[in-house]
Amino acid sequence: MATAQQQQSDPEVPVSTMPYPPLHTDKRFVVLSDWDGTITTRDSNDFMTDTLGYGPEKRRQGNLEILAGRETFRDEFRRMLQSVSANGHTFEQCKEALKQNIALDPGFKDFYSWCKANDVPVVIISSGMAPLIRAVLENLVGPEDAAAIEIVANDAVVQPDGRWEIAYRHPSSGFGHDKSQAILPYRALPDPPTIFFFGDGVSDMSAARHADVLFVKKKPGADNDLAAYCTREGIPHLLFEDFHRALGVVRRVVAGELSVRDALALGTA
Numbered sequence: 001m002a003t004a005q006q007q008q009s010d011p012e013v014p015v016s017t018m019p020y021p022p023l024h025t026d027k028r029f030v031v032l033s034d035w036d037g038t039i040t041t042r043d044s045n046d047f048m049t050d051t052l053g054y055g056p057e058k059r060r061q062g063n064l065e066i067l068a069g070r071e072t073f074r075d076e077f078r079r080m081l082q083s084v085s086a087n088g089h090t091f092e093q094c095k096e097a098l099k100q101n102i103a104l105d106p107g108f109k110d111f112y113s114w115c116k117a118n119d120v121p122v123v124i125i126s127s128g129m130a131p132l133i134r135a136v137l138e139n140l141v142g143p144e145d146a147a148a149i150e151i152v153a154n155d156a157v158v159q160p161d162g163r164w165e166i167a168y169r170h171p172s173s174g175f176g177h178d179k180s181q182a183i184l185p186y187r188a189l190p191d192p193p194t195i196f197f198f199g200d201g202v203s204d205m206s207a208a209r210h211a212d213v214l215f216v217k218k219k220p221g222a223d224n225d226l227a228a229y230c231t232r233e234g235i236p237h238l239l240f241e242d243f244h245r246a247l248g249v250v251r252r253v254v255a256g257e258l259s260v261r262d263a264l265a266l267g268t269a
Ligand SMILES: [Mg+2]
Pocket: 034, 035, 036, 037, 038, 043, 199, 200, 201, 203
């Protein structure tokens, strides 16, 4: 990641309050993926806000404010989560509710197995809270794979009485966690790997323009905010419905059968 010196001299680089895992400098391809609503079928923070917090209407309004640039993700997302804690739901109760309600994308296990077998690291880049992601991931893929998957996310501050709040990785950034900071250090390498990024929503806006191949999840009947953002901003991307479909493209790019440019030109995985 950026050195302390770079962070001080470059106002574009927000100071990270949390460490990053080391870069995969010896790999030819790296997968960076959003967690909520991308690797999982349902966004866990939306689920908490809708069922335990102030509800779907206010949340949706908040996301539209972020998409329109009138609110920052950091401030709006904090309010969503505060509404959950304010209703008396402890962090541990939230963890249990998520373990019972959050499911994996139907293709993710096969996608992950293929990546592992083909020396392609998979790193989760999330605006959610790492302890919740870790607990749900362990529940869904088992402790061994869960421990092997790196997570770059935000964290939580939990009080002894059970009240809790999100702690942002990049508190000075309007993104709270500026996901571009997980991609840009790869770009600075002398021989950078090809970066595949997977996302679905407003939390991925900070990463969208920096990946080599951007996969945007398309969910029937869902909000598809990242797709709307990329279309509006003219950011090349591939729509995908599940990780099985995405694997078809990733496999061909890794095998050298498809260039990054031609992959993006497909439009849909
Ligand atoms: Mg998401």
